[in-house]
Amino acid sequence: MPAALRGDVDRSHSNAQTAQHALSQFLASVELKAFRIAQTALRHEDDALDAVQDAMLQLARAYADRPAAEWKPLFYRILENRIRDVQRRRSVRNRVMAWLPFHQESDEADDPLATVQSPELPVPQRIELDETMAALQSALNALPQRQQQVFLLRALEGLDVAQTARAMGCSQGSVKTHYFRALRALRAQLGDPT
């Protein structure tokens, strides 16, 4: 192989490794929040995990060579689409299953890891957090889907209005409206002394 070409290939290899590292860091930084957002929308842990995994794969497959600054809105756009796909499939399945005479939920074997909680918090604080979180989750679940997603992308993931609009595929004005209404509903549900 000529030296110039070898140089190009080495440079390309080095760039690929740098991009790979950046992508790894990005995915690690968003995965937990993405899971929380998917779980809030889907209310099912495995479905949420599948949606996040699909979004990660799709980002790596189609957009890994895009600038890193574009990854976050793209990733959440993909996740939003996956969530919608799961909801659509679930809706169709429920309609079909309703016609079947012996419909039962599948009993999957319990995974021992599923019951393991993070050891970071002492039990009393954990219980308090669980109770508060349950109230917040209930309030979030009561929100319309778009308000819920906008609120989580803005509040939990920290996307700005423009990024949220790109991720949701809507206008910035729409994002502002959804966020305002979500906050108002949450304040009404949870109570806000301030």
Next chain:
Amino acid sequence: MSDVDDKTAFERRLVALLERDADTTSAHVRSRLTQARHAALAQAAQRSGWLRRGLVVRRVWMPAAGALVAALVWVMLLGPRRAAPAPPFTANAGALAAEDVSLLSDRDGLALVQDGDGQFYEWAAAQARLAPQTGAEAVESNENGG
């Protein structure tokens, strides 16, 4: 509209709650997410490997293939034309024999007889008379007054 930096106290409380909850995700979920991340990274690495191989193909094999195609086109369009095949010898044999006879019967040959070495030609003519005469020899002997 509050932005990320100027959230109300209520929003900050909600965000802190969500972040704490995200941090206390179960080991099972963390494990699945890590597996998903590794799968995505493996796919990205595979894709970049294809792109690197594509670079080598573009930089090495494509110019070689281009040169080969150009050479083929040159040979087909501009190369030396192939000469028409020579007719088989047997097809031309009769014509060649007639040419030989005409050379033998050439009138210029008389100059040789007159200029010298006449004995050899007289002997050759005598030999020819002894053998059965071909058409050409008969013509020659007639022309010589035989």
